[in-house]
Amino acid sequence: MALVVLKFGGTSVGSIDRIKNVALRVKKFFCEGHQVLVVVSAMSGETNRLLGLIDELSNNRHGREQDAVVSTGEQVTIGLLAIALNNIGCRAKSFTGWQAGILTDEVHSKARIEQINAESLKSEVEAGVIPIIAGFQGLTEANAISTLGRGGSDTTAVAVAAALKADECQIFTDVDGVYTTDPRVVKSAQRMEKITFEEMLEMASLGSKVLQIRAVEFAGKYKVPLRIRSTFDEGEGTLITLDEEEVHLEKPIISGIAFNRDEAKLIVRGVPDVPGAAYSILGPISEANIEVDMIVQNVADDNSTDFTFTVHRNDYVKAKEILAERLCKLEQGSLSGTDDICKISLVGVGMRSHAGIAAKMFSVLAEEKINIQMISTSEIKISVVINEKYLELAVRALHTAFELDDKGAA
Amino acid sequence: MALVVLKFGGTSVGSIDRIKNVALRVKKFFCEGHQVLVVVSAMSGETNRLLGLIDELSNNRHGREQDAVVSTGEQVTIGLLAIALNNIGCRAKSFTGWQAGILTDEVHSKARIEQINAESLKSEVEAGVIPIIAGFQGLTEANAISTLGRGGSDTTAVAVAAALKADECQIFTDVDGVYTTDPRVVKSAQRMEKITFEEMLEMASLGSKVLQIRAVEFAGKYKVPLRIRSTFDEGEGTLITLDEEEVHLEKPIISGIAFNRDEAKLIVRGVPDVPGAAYSILGPISEANIEVDMIVQNVADDNSTDFTFTVHRNDYVKAKEILAERLCKLEQGSLSGTDDICKISLVGVGMRSHAGIAAKMFSVLAEEKINIQMISTSEIKISVVINEKYLELAVRALHTAFELDDKGAA
Numbered sequence: 001m002a003l004v005v006l007k008f009g010g011t012s013v014g015s016i017d018r019i020k021n022v023a024l025r026v027k028k029f030f031c032e033g034h035q036v037l038v039v040v041s042a043m044s045g046e047t048n049r050l051l052g053l054i055d056e057l058s059n060n061r062h063g064r065e066q067d068a069v070v071s072t073g074e075q076v077t078i079g080l081l082a083i084a085l086n087n088i089g090c091r092a093k094s095f096t097g098w099q100a101g102i103l104t105d106e107v108h109s110k111a112r113i114e115q116i117n118a119e120s121l122k123s124e125v126e127a128g129v130i131p132i133i134a135g136f137q138g139l140t141e142a143n144a145i146s147t148l149g150r151g152g153s154d155t156t157a158v159a160v161a162a163a164l165k166a167d168e169c170q171i172f173t174d175v176d177g178v179y180t181t182d183p184r185v186v187k188s189a190q191r192m193e194k195i196t197f198e199e200m201l202e203m204a205s206l207g208s209k210v211l212q213i214r215a216v217e218f219a220g221k222y223k224v225p226l227r228i229r230s231t232f233d234e235g236e237g238t239l240i241t242l243d244e245e246e247v248h249l250e251k252p253i254i255s256g257i258a259f260n261r262d263e264a265k266l267i268v269r270g271v272p273d274v275p276g277a278a279y280s281i282l283g284p285i286s287e288a289n290i291e292v293d294m295i296v297q298n299v300a301d302d303n304s305t306d307f308t309f310t311v312h313r314n315d316y317v318k319a320k321e322i323l324a325e326r327l328c329k330l331e332q333g334s335l336s337g338t339d340d341i342c343k344i345s346l347v348g349v350g351m352r353s354h355a356g357i358a359a360k361m362f363s364v365l366a367e368e369k370i371n372i373q374m375i376s377t378s379e380i381k382i383s384v385v386i387n388e389k390y391l392e393l394a395v396r397a398l399h400t401a402f403e404l405d406d407k408g409a410a
Numbered sequence: 411m412a413l414v415v416l417k418f419g420g421t422s423v424g425s426i427d428r429i430k431n432v433a434l435r436v437k438k439f440f441c442e443g444h445q446v447l448v449v450v451s452a453m454s455g456e457t458n459r460l461l462g463l464i465d466e467l468s469n470n471r472h473g474r475e476q477d478a479v480v481s482t483g484e485q486v487t488i489g490l491l492a493i494a495l496n497n498i499g500c501r502a503k504s505f506t507g508w509q510a511g512i513l514t515d516e517v518h519s520k521a522r523i524e525q526i527n528a529e530s531l532k533s534e535v536e537a538g539v540i541p542i543i544a545g546f547q548g549l550t551e552a553n554a555i556s557t558l559g560r561g562g563s564d565t566t567a568v569a570v571a572a573a574l575k576a577d578e579c580q581i582f583t584d585v586d587g588v589y590t591t592d593p594r595v596v597k598s599a600q601r602m603e604k605i606t607f608e609e610m611l612e613m614a615s616l617g618s619k620v621l622q623i624r625a626v627e628f629a630g631k632y633k634v635p636l637r638i639r640s641t642f643d644e645g646e647g648t649l650i651t652l653d654e655e656e657v658h659l660e661k662p663i664i665s666g667i668a669f670n671r672d673e674a675k676l677i678v679r680g681v682p683d684v685p686g687a688a689y690s691i692l693g694p695i696s697e698a699n700i701e702v703d704m705i706v707q708n709v710a711d712d713n714s715t716d717f718t719f720t721v722h723r724n725d726y727v728k729a730k731e732i733l734a735e736r737l738c739k740l741e742q743g744s745l746s747g748t749d750d751i752c753k754i755s756l757v758g759v760g761m762r763s764h765a766g767i768a769a770k771m772f773s774v775l776a777e778e779k780i781n782i783q784m785i786s787t788s789e790i791k792i793s794v795v796i797n798e799k800y801l802e803l804a805v806r807a808l809h810t811a812f813e814l815d816d817k818g819a820a
Contacts, residue, residue, distance in 0.1 A: 016466040069489035072482035079479030
C-alpha cells in the first residue's frame with residue numbers, strides 16, 4: 001500500500017462528465033489499496049471568468065479581494081468531485097486551502113506556501129477518507145485567502161505530498177508525459193520515462209509548460225517523486241526522480257531540447273566599463289518588476305562595455321522605454337533591440353561528464369547556416385538565442401544530431 | 411454617528427453595474443459619518459447555477475460538499491464589492507462566513523447561527539474599514555462551511571447587527587417596503603411606515619416573501635430595528651420595530667392581509683376518538699419531513715373524529731400516499747383532499763384589544779358568497795382557507811372593509 005497524491009488540472013475537471021471520469025480514476029487507486037489524496041484546479045475557463053468580472057469592475061488588481069474571488073473556482077471543484085466520489089461509494093471530503101491547513105506568506109496572487117498543518121488531512125486519510133483539496137490557494141497569517149499564482153495547483157499537490165511524506169505525487173494533465181522536445185515541432189520526439197529534477201527544472205523554466213516550475217523545485221527539495229501522466233489515457237507518463245544514475249544508465253547525454261518564443265532582446269552599447277555599470281542599466285528594469293532572463297556582457301576595446309539581455313516579449317516595449325530614459329539621463333550608450341528571437345536549450349545531467357556538447361551544438365547550427373546571437377550555459381544546459389524563423393529547423397536538426405529521435409516514428 | 415448593517419440581496423448585486431451602484435450607496439452612508447458593515451448575497455442566478463452543477467452530477471444532496479460549492483456565490487460578491495468600494499476611495503475588506511466568525515450548528519444547507527465571534531469585525535469597523543460580509547454562510551464546529559438555507563443572508567445581516575449592537579439593520583431589496591397586502595392583487599395597497607416584529611412574523615410566514623422569517627425572529631429576539639427598503643430608489647421603506655404603541659397609535663386595527671397559494675388540504679374522516687389518534691395520523695407525515703401548517707380537529711357524534719390539515723402543495727401527493735398507506739394499515743378512516751385552496755390571514759397586534767374582528771371577517775366573506783373551509787386563529791392573526799379561485803376577490807373585499815386602502819390611490 002502506498003500513499004499517493006493525485007493532482008488534476010482544469011481541463012481534467014472541465015465538465016461534469018470529466019469530473020465523473022476523474023472520480024472513477026481516483027476510485028481505482030483507492031480500490032487497489034492505496035491511500036489517496038486529491039488536489040484539483042478550477043474547472044477550465046472558470047478562473048478567467050472570475051478575473052473577467054474583476055476586470056469589468058476595475059483596472060487595478062486588488063490582491064486580497066481578488067484572491068477571495070478567484071479562489072472560489074477551486075472551491076467549486078472540490079465540492080463537486082467529493083460529491084461524485086460519494087456517489088460511487090467512496091468516502092470523500094472537500095478541503096479548501098484553509099481547511100487543509102495550507103499556510104502561505106502575505107503576497108497575494110503570488111503567495112508561497114510556508115507550512116502545511118496536515119493533522120486533519122492525516123487523520124482523514126487514516127480513517128479511510130479521500131480528502132479532495134483545493135489547489136492554488138492557502139491562508140495568510142492575517143487570516144486572508146491567498147492564491148499561489150497561475151499553475152499553483154501543482155505546487156499545492158507537491159506540498160501536500162511532502163507534508164504527508166507521500167510515496168508519489170502524480171500530476172494528471174492533458175499531455176501523457178514530458179517529451180524530448182515539443183512533438184508539434186519534431187514529430188519523432190519521444191516521451192521520456194524518467195527525468196531528474198534538475199533537468200525538469202531547466203525544461204520547465206525554458207518553456208516546456210507541463211509543470212509549474214515552483215512545483216518542481218518543491219518536489220526536488222522535499223524529495224517527492226513526481227509523475228506526469230495523462231488524464232485521458234492509461235499510460236505511465238514520465239517519472240521525475242532523484243535517482244540520477246537510474247535515469248541515465250542507458251540514455252543519451254542530452255535528455256531534451258526546450259525552446260521559448262516569448263523573449264525579446266535588448267542591446268546596450270558603449271557604457272563605460274566601470275564598477276556599477278550593470279546595476280546602473282539593469283536596476284531600473286528590475287524596479288519596474290520586469291524579469292530579465294539571459295544576460296551577456298562583453299568588454300569592447302575602448303574601455304566601454306556592451307550588455308545584451310532578454311526579457312519577456314510582453315515587457316519589451318516597456319523595458320525599451322525605461323532604458324532609453326536611463327541612457328538619456330546618463331548621457332551615454334546607445335540602445336537597440338529586437339523581438340523576433342527565440343531561445344533553444346539543450347538539457348541533460350549527462351553534460352556534466354561529457355565535454356564537447358556545446359561545440360557539437362554550435363557545429364549543428366552552423367551546418368544549417370543558423371547564426372547564434374547569444375550563448376548562455378549552466379552545468380546541465382546550454383542555451384542559444386537565434387532568429388525566431390529558424391526555430392523549427394534548429395530544434396529538428398539538434399534533436400536528430402543528439403540522437404533523441406524515436407526510431408519507431410515515421 | 412450610528413452603527414448600521416446594510417444587506418443587499420442577489421438582485422441588488424446582480425451585475426457589475428449594480429455592484430458599482432451598491433458601492434456608491436454604501437459610500438454615502440459612510441460619508442454621512444456612520445459606521446457601516448455590509449452583508450451581501452450571491453449575484454442573482456449564481457446560486458441556481460451552482461446547484462445546477464450539483465444536480466447534473468447527482469440526484470442526491472450532499473450537505474457538507476453542497477455547502478462548499480454553493481457558498482462560493484457569496485464569496486465572489488464580497489470580493490467584487492470590496493474592490494468596487496476600494497475603487498471609489500473607501501477602505502473595504504471582504505469577509506467569508508468563517509472569516510467573520512459566524513459559527514453555526516452542523517445542519518448543512520439549513521444551518522442556524524449559534525454564535526458570532528465579532529472581534530475582527532469590530533476592530534475593522536473601529537479602524538474605519540467597511541467589512542463586506544458573505545451572507546448565507548458560516549462555519550460548523552467540525553470546521554466545515556455551512557449554509558443557512560435560502561434567504562439566509564437576511565439572517566446573517568441581523569445576526570451581525572445583533573453581535574455588534576448596531577443601531578439599525580437595513581435590508582435592501584427590490585421592493586420598497588412592506589405593504590398592507592400584495593399590490594399586484596390590490597392596487598390600493600399601502601406601504602406601511604412601521605410594523606411590529608410580531609406582525610411581520612405573521613406576514614412573513616404567511617407568504618409575504620420580503621424577508622426570511624428566521625431573520626425577523628432573530629431581530630425581534632435581539633431587539634435589532636430592521637428596515638426594509640429599495641436598492642433602486644431613495645424611499646424610507648418600512649421599519650420593523652419593538653415599539654408597539656408608536657406603530658399603532660393612529661393605525662387601523664388590522665395591519666395587513668397576507669395570503670398563500672402554496673398549500674393543499676388533506677381530510678381524514680372516521681378515526682376513533684381515542685388518545686393518540688392525532689399522532690397515529692400525523693406521526694408518519696412528520697417522519698417524512700413534511701411540514702404541516704394548519705390543523706383542525708372535530709369530534710363527530712359517533713365517537714369518531716375528523717382531521718383536516720394543510721401541507722405545502724409540493725408535498726401534497728407524497729402526504730396523500732403516506733396517509734393512504736397508514737389508514738390501510740390501521741384499517742380505519744377515509745381520506746380525501748384538494749390542492750385548489752388558498753389561505754388568507756388578517757394580521758395586526760391591534761386585534762388583542764379589539765373583539766369582533768373574526769366576526770367581521772366572516773361577514774365580509776359571506777357577503778361575497780365565499781365559503782370558508784377552515785379557520786385558525788392566534789393572538790394577532792385570523793386565517794381562513796377558501797377555494798383558490800376566490801383569492802383576489804376575498805383579499806380586495808377584506809382590504810377595503812378593514813380600511814387599508816390608500817385613499818390617494820385610484
